[in-house]
Amino acid sequence: MIDFIQNTLDGLTAGASYALLGVGFTLIFGVLRRANLSYGPAIMFGAYLATWASFSFKGLLLLAAIAVAGTVLAGVYVERLCFAPHRRGPAAAAMVASFAIWMQLEEFATLLLPRHLYAFPALYEGGPLNFGPFFVRVESLLILLAAVATCIAGWGILYATRFGIAVRAVIDDPRAAELSGINVGAVSLRVFAAASAIGGLTGFLIVASHEQVTPMLGMWSTLKGMLAMMLGGLGSLPGAIAGGLALGLIEAHSQWYLGPQFRDFIAYLLLFALLAARPRWMNTRSAY
Amino acid sequence: MDEYAIGVLTSIGLLSFVAASAYLLLTAGELSFGQQGFFGVGAYSGGIATAMLGLPLPVGILMAMLFGAAAAALVGLSTLRLRGLHFAMATLAAAEMLRILFELFHWQMEVGGETVGPDGTQGFRGIRWVFERGVEPLGFLFIVYGMLAFMVLCFVFLERSKLGATLRALGEDPQLAGMLGIDVLRLKLAVVAAAGALAALGGALFAHHNTYIEPRNFDIMLGVHSLAYALIGGLGTVFGPLLGVALDLGVLEGTRFFQGYRMIVFGGLVALLLVWRPRGLLDERFVHWLRTRR
Numbered sequence: 119m120i121d122f123i124q125n126t127l128d129g130l131t132a133g134a135s136y137a138l139l140g141v142g143f144t145l146i147f148g149v150l151r152r153a154n155l156s157y158g159p160a161i162m163f164g165a166y167l168a169t170w171a172s173f174s175f176k177g178l179l180l181l182a183a184i185a186v187a188g189t190v191l192a193g194v195y196v197e198r199l200c201f202a203p204h205r206r207g208p209a210a211a212a213m214v215a216s217f218a219i220w221m222q223l224e225e226f227a228t229l230l231l232p233r234h235l236y237a238f239p240a241l242y243e244g245g246p247l248n249f250g251p252f253f254v255r256v257e258s259l260l261i262l263l264a265a266v267a268t269c270i271a272g273w274g275i276l277y278a279t280r281f282g283i284a285v286r287a288v289i290d291d292p293r294a295a296e297l298s299g300i301n302v303g304a305v306s307l308r309v310f311a312a313a314s315a316i317g318g319l320t321g322f323l324i325v326a327s328h329e330q331v332t333p334m335l336g337m338w339s340t341l342k343g344m345l346a347m348m349l350g351g352l353g354s355l356p357g358a359i360a361g362g363l364a365l366g367l368i369e370a371h372s373q374w375y376l377g378p379q380f381r382d383f384i385a386y387l388l389l390f391a392l393l394a395a396r397p398r399w400m401n402t403r404s405a406y
Numbered sequence: 407m408d409e410y411a412i413g414v415l416t417s418i419g420l421l422s423f424v425a426a427s428a429y430l431l432l433t434a435g436e437l438s439f440g441q442q443g444f445f446g447v448g449a450y451s452g453g454i455a456t457a458m459l460g461l462p463l464p465v466g467i468l469m470a471m472l473f474g475a476a477a478a479a480l481v482g483l484s485t486l487r488l489r490g491l492h493f494a495m496a497t498l499a500a501a502e503m504l505r506i507l508f509e510l511f512h513w514q515m516e517v518g519g520e521t522v523g524p525d526g527t528q529g530f531r532g533i534r535w536v537f538e539r540g541v542e543p544l545g546f547l548f549i550v551y552g553m554l555a556f557m558v559l560c561f562v563f564l565e566r567s568k569l570g571a572t573l574r575a576l577g578e579d580p581q582l583a584g585m586l587g588i589d590v591l592r593l594k595l596a597v598v599a600a601a602g603a604l605a606a607l608g609g610a611l612f613a614h615h616n617t618y619i620e621p622r623n624f625d626i627m628l629g630v631h632s633l634a635y636a637l638i639g640g641l642g643t644v645f646g647p648l649l650g651v652a653l654d655l656g657v658l659e660g661t662r663f664f665q666g667y668r669m670i671v672f673g674g675l676v677a678l679l680l681v682w683r684p685r686g687l688l689d690e691r692f693v694h695w696l697r698t699r700r
């Protein structure tokens with residue numbers, strides 16, 4: 119029982135970062151109806167810039183700002199090159215273009231820092247907190263806190279500002295939004311930038327809590343973000359958060375009970391089974 | 407020809423099979439992130455057939471295609487009604503499950519005083535049928551390109567047949583195709599299985615070319631690359647995906663001019679190319695123009 123609760127705690131804290139990645143993915147998917155494969159590599163680009171900067175100074179806030187700025191820069195570049203030209207065309211072209219830029223961003227990052235592993239300044243120097251027999255890392259709590267804060271801020275923007283109304287109109291029906299005078303291209307670009315900012319912050323929190331970066335960060339973020347988005351039913355923000363937390367829980371429990379190799383297997387199996395069964399909340403009707 | 411050129415040409419031929427399988431699905435309107443899984447099924451079953459069961463390579467290739475088609479049909483059966491990103495993610499999940507299963511797959515036996523067979527993450531060594539028969543690299547190149555030529559011939563016939571037109575109709579608008587009396591689900595299942603067999607054929611040849619395979623060979627990078635090859639080369643003809651592979655491997659690997667900056671140059675070019683031609687270099691319009699001009 120103690121193991122079960124400890125695993126659940128670990129799963130939820132890992133799930134918090136998946137939830138953040140899923141939220142970023144879902145925001146982009148919502149306005150563009152396209153999966154942005156280079157979301158993870160853009161996060162990796164920002165994290166690599168921050169790592170490179172950390173050789174000269176260690177201020178965590180400044181490093182976080184660099185990670186966010188780098189990711190937003192890469193994200194806007196991706197939007198302009200891969201998504202703005204394909205807003206009306208087939209989705210395949212936009213996805214393949216974003217994959218091409220994935221390769222480009224990864225090479226940029228590895229040219230900047232060619233080694234396989236780099237240390238990153240720790241988010242928190244102390245040890246984990248103890249609650250009776252259980253322990254929780256402070257870093258994980260910070261990520262959880264960031265996830266909650268992001269959701270509240272996102273909610274506020276979406277439901278209480280004019281820009282939020284425009285975003286929701288575009289998500290609902292891009293054509294109708296355009297006809298009612300909303301500049302869909304500008305909304306897409308801003309949402310892309312906002313999602314990238316969330317991604318940059320998430321990337322910073324992840325590498326600072328692991329205290330290292332590797333070139334796997336790009337692919338890892340894309341896969342986890344897409345999984346969280348899909349498990350949450352594709353296209354709803356609360357769904358993406360639930361999907362991310364669920365992914366964390368599944369991974370933690372299957373790793374404990376079935377062994378490390380089943381950690382990813384069960385998550386993919388569940389996604390496959392859900393897609394095959396097509397429960398009503400999954401919204402499997404909309405193409406792309 | 408020097409050894410290096412033969413190596414690059416062989417790789418182009420091997421990847422052309424996966425690219426063609428992604429192309430086949432794209433013409434039927436489906437996007438798969440999972441062709442690498444069936445490529446892996448082909449590599450493992452082809453390797454097991456020749457290195458462990460002592461069967462000749464042609465039988466091994468047939469077995470690989472059979473297993474690849476069966477695996478793809480199984481995935482296809484459960485995902486037939488999915489479209490777009492849902493189908494892509496379902497195929498990705500299936501391929502990742504296959505990759506993890508390869509990591510868990512241990513089955514070794516003594517052959518000629520040596521232990522061979524899949525050994526989980528350690529991979530599968532000693533698939534040496536081609537070398538034991540004294541086939542030179544050039545000879546193997548001819549085998550690969552012979553099979554590729556046969557595949558292209560089949561595609562050319564397919565695309566001139568009624569079935570080919572039906573396939574395009576399915577890709578354009580499945581709802582309309584259904585209303586025209588096309589059995590959409592059955593046709594889609596057949597396409598998914600055929601694409602699985604094609605990817606598996608490439609995988610079996612890949613295993614015999616490399617003599618060593620490991621689960622990592624079959625990760626998502628291979629699948630998305632094959633998708634990109636098909637889309638860069640063009641969706642108008644089967645020569646499209648072949649051109650895509652040749653462009654990536656041939657021009658950039660062959661010249662070695664952009665050493666270290668290869669993906670920066672190539673990735674940017676691909677994104678720009680897709681702005682200009684969203685359905686690739688040899689797209690339907692261009693192919694139609696080629697066929698009808700006098």
